[in-house]
Amino acid sequence: MTITTEPIDEAALLSQREISEGMGAVVYFLGMVRGTEGSETITGIEYEAFQRMAEHQFELIFQQMEKRWPIESVRLVHRVGVVKTNEPSLWVEVVAPHRGEAFAACQFLIDEMKRVVPIWKKTLIQP
């Protein structure tokens, strides 16, 4: 798990993928910065994190995932700082034996992140 100001390098992340023979499902999720927020046009989102606590809360979520589903691995990258419109702010990979548990675990991770991981955003409105 990484919280970084650097752009998310999807190609590099994919090249580092490790999956054992028993795994039949890999679910990816990308959170993208939309160009609009309500009726306003935005140029990006500025993310702020309480990094030490965010990393700890992500670890707690990963532990819950491992208890609930037979997942092999979870990888996650979250950007902080300014992320421009159309760029990803979040990249997630969940590897599991079957698609049902991979999708469910990924959904759980995102939902829990939005409930407990201390990251906030400020939309940057186009002047």
Place this chain on the structure above:
Amino acid sequence: MTVTVHFYSYFKDLTGCEQVTETVDAGCTLGDLHRNLVARFPKLAAMERAMLIAVGVEYQPHSYVLKEGDEVSLFPPVQGG
């Protein structure tokens, strides 16, 4: 004893600072500290129902009894992703 209080996101704007050091009595709870902080920073009062409180890296209830050197964090609902 003293504890440090950190503010995140727009709570920094509401208080005008990123952190403060508070002196509290032994046995003081997070709830007591919260009341002190709302009195000191009245703009926080409107956020009472939408405020999360952590000590260190864990969320804690208002009944948590503070210890010397605790790092308390106050922030609005989280919005990752």
